[in-house]
Amino acid sequence: MYREQLEAYFQDKQDMLVDAVCRLVSIDSVEGEPAPGAPFGPGPAAALEEGLKLAQEWGLITQNHEGYVGTADLCDKADALHILGHLDVVAPGEGWTVTQPYQPRVVDGLIYGRGTDDDKGPVVASLLAMKAVKDLGVPLKSNCRLIMGTNEESGSGDIAWYFARHPFAPATFSPDSGYPVINTEKGGLKPTFTRSWPVQEALPRVKWLHGGFRINVLPGDAEAAVEGLTLHDVHPFARDITARTGITFTCTSQDGCTVIHAKGEGSHAAWPEGGNNAVTGLIALLCALPLADGPCKEALNQLNTLLPHGDYHGRALGIAQSEPIAGDLTVAFTLLEVTETGLTGRFDSRVPLCATKENCENVARAAFEQSGFTFEGEQEEAHHTPADSPFVQTLLKRYEEYTGQKGECLSTGGGTYVHEIPGGVAFGCTMPGFDTHLHGADERVKIADLMLSAKLFAHIILDLCAE
Template identity: 45%
Template structure:
């Protein structure tokens, strides 16, 4: 029912929808320092204001929850469905090629720009699904609420704030992942570690190492400053590790006889570390093979490298490799690291299957590190999330997906944690089709335009089927 009307609607309103997505992408909305009335900085607050103004202009009921979250209600009826999206983005590097991160570009059937796929594009697509139901005068017996957050990428303080005020709907989906339906999200342990030691004074030595910007982003860059070597002495080590890892190294010689080595890999989301080439673990691979003077600091660095060797995504070296039939294998990635002559610190991101516990994951890592005088923080594992594939809610979503995509629907388990992770009856649903690579969290992020339009149709049908008696 309503398929022809929905198809025709998005044929007519496609360009309008794309233009509105572009207007939101133009707003740089990665998290910044909090200021009065803007808990995550000006950018996220500005993006939220723009989206709410857009929705209000469409005739919807909007509310701003102190610039943490904004809501867009279809009606004032009893709430039946929440759609949970976000307008904040991860930081963007200067290495984009097709366009600049906040200058959206439509080219070759793709919409480029930071947030086009994660999650500004899907957020506006969901808004247009509400608009389609409204403009087509399709009666709903229950309300649909689109919730727009502003801190999904940095800990979801926004949603914590919102759900202290509001109750979750009987059903929630988040268009912040892949089709068909993701009903299992692995647990997460993103912990810090540190070590202190006597200053390294003997040459050759490592002066400092720095890499990483976010715990959930595999770093594509890393730098190390060393002294006591010259360019010729290190050339063979660079060539060997480049060949082994695919990481590219460049060397800059400073006037004070120090060498700065820069590593360039490729970024990825921490839930799929195998899709990147971790510059940080690549540079540690290089350093552990070089003949630095023996010191406590160098030993600690080498121990970190042993726990997180380049290319080990499943925790085999750190003795936490595990899997189960429902949710698959554990993944782990070292994503932030700092080292100087008196200490080191780092952050790893682990996505853990349903079988993981504090005892068989966190405590194993803690005890292993403690033996090497490296102290792990006491963060608890966030447990995995699971919604039954046999529920009416999930079956309805799969039916809508199959109807418009022409593909077989199925439930998936992922390593990524979405907004619905802590919701009793929440799943991730779209906007990316199976097999599509959109450079999420990386350079030249894009959304496939046909998939955005298809998602709008699927969401519109889902709203009708879930909120009509």
């Protein structure tokens, strides 16, 4: 009924979409120190201000909810649909080649920059869909509300704050994953483990290690300082570990130590097989070096046993498991800090529907505690919305209509805003088979995918909200 109108409307809207995406991507919106009106720092607050400004320019009703989220409404009627997107981003990391993270660039039909795919581009597609519905003047019986968050990458405290004060809508989707419909999100186990020891005088020893910068990012870089071994001593071991792991090492002399930089490939922690973990590669090298016996060496050897390089399914930890809907459990060792007196680390495990406290959390906890580590953290349950729900069937119907591809429900290891929302699903904005370099260098999005999403979202809004 509405497709011809929407196709005609969007014929000349591509430049508008690209310009809007670039406006948002130009803002560094990594989490920072909280301030009044900016609970997650100045960057997310600036991006939220720009997102609300854009929504106002496009004729939508906006509100800033104390800096936690911003909302854009089509009308003042009761909500029938919530679209949940976010304007915060992960840190840029290293290795950008096409452009700099906050200097968006269009190349061959792609927009490059941090947040183009996750999730500023999809937010713009959602806003443009709402603008289309408004401009077409279709009478509405209910409202669509876009909720623009500012803390999705660092705990989703923004959405928790919002829904503690506002009701859920009958239907909710988040364009923060891919197509067709993601109706299952794995649960999570993201503990912190620690171990302490007295300063060790015997050489050679590890003086410090820095690895990872965010719990949900598989680290592509890590660095350690070894005292008591020369560059010449380390090189043959580094060559052997590189041959076994693919991690490359660069060694320099600094302040009487040999500083070892490990270079792998970063990726989202939900899909650790897509990267090459620099932290576990560096641990493998340190365990191969002729270090003096001591508690630091012992702890690193135990970590190398519990979370060895290339074990992305928790086999060594004893928690590997799988089921048909959500698939395999995954484990990414993402954070590690070692000092002269101890270590603190974290891993990010995405767990399927069959994972329980008994067969996952308790097993991992026992393995670490038996090796002398403290272990703190509780398992989060998986999220599942039945594929036969009327809302999911509407999404699949429109997806098939606009793409010509088969619609189906999928699971993801990635977590989105809908994880705690009854009946919520992830929907868009990436078509199957395209690598957006999510959370990595040269993040990118297809302009065509965003335009398709804007049309698709507009039709779904009309399905749920039109008279």
